[in-house]
């Protein structure tokens with residue numbers, strides 16, 4: 001199948017807030033529409049589980065694949081490690097981290113739950129500065145060399161740490177990170193504002209990130225929470241406080257204007273703005289029903305006329 005759709009399906013809530021049956025429906029529709037990129041993490045969704053353990057999302061995807069023989073080769077599984085709570089204490093202090101042993105154990109668990117023998121993209125979910133970059137880098141490289149993992153990505157890492165880790169990989173002849181996953185949408189947060197509800201100080205896409213990805217030639221950028229949990233269109237989803245600044249009002253006004261001119265929804269303009277920009281960004285949408293998915297699929301397929309994109313860019 002040609003990989004033309006630049007939209008990843010976020011499975012974070014599958015098996016917890018999104019029941020298995022609905023998750024199967026969403027996965028089926030996404031793949032039928034030509035989607036190939038499925039994003040999860042070994043820790044999803046520990047915060048929604050009374051036992052505080054993740055794994056539900058990977059299990060649902062594994063079960064879905066098991067019931068659809070032949071489909072594994074049509075999708076690319078992307079999962080993350082490093083943030084799963086293990087042992088006593090509170091998160092994030094009790095997360096598994098990025099030691100060689102933690103990486104080995106985490107990947108074994110993910111492969112088992114996903115019922116596959118390989119991961120197409122493995123992300124380090126957040127940094128672990130207690131472990132030398134060399135140890136993490138070598139453990140990740142061994143997974144690629146063994147064929148268990150196809151490529152590596154970094155999520156929520158400080159940019160200088162990503163570049164340093166890639167330098168370590170280059171020096172040692174190891175495969176390094178070729179993908180970044182960060183929070184990004186059409187409206188931008190105030191500089192210095194923390195990522196809402198998470199311990200990801202460096203979780204935002206900044207101008208520095210866009211410049212790094214555009215100049216690199218190898219790195220790709222995936223954006224999480226691109227629809228701000230529905231805040232562009234829903235009164236019950238206020239924008240997080242981090243977006244409280246005058247530029248947001250100007251962007252929201254321009255978004256409404258462009259959506260009206262094109263006769264599409266604001267969510268669709270946001271997704272089209274992300275996928276068709278420079279650098280092209282892969283939005284990861286979290287959906288809980290087929291209508292939301294259909295809206296997102298149409299948004300990812302929308303090509304913004306240049307003049308409208310320029311107006312969207314200029315509103316700040």
Ligand SMILES: NC(=O)c1ccc[n+]([C@@H]2O[C@H](COP(=O)([O-])OP(=O)(O)OC[C@H]3O[C@@H](n4cnc5c(N)ncnc54)[C@H](OP(=O)(O)O)[C@@H]3O)[C@@H](O)[C@H]2O)c1
Pocket residue numbers: 009010011012013039040125155156181182223224225226227228229230233234267284285286287288291292293295296
């Ligand atoms: N790397 C990381 O640290 C990280 C962090 C967060 C997320 N992620 C990834 O990114 C994916 C998406 O993140 P997200 O779920 O936070 O972001 P999102 O896509 O911005 O928000 C998803 C929620 O927005 C609402 N929504 C979606 N489409 C809508 C539509 N068309 N109209 C109205 N409301 C709509 C739904 O809420 P209801 O279900 O309540 O209707 C849905 O659950 C996750 O599944 C995960 O794979 C990664």
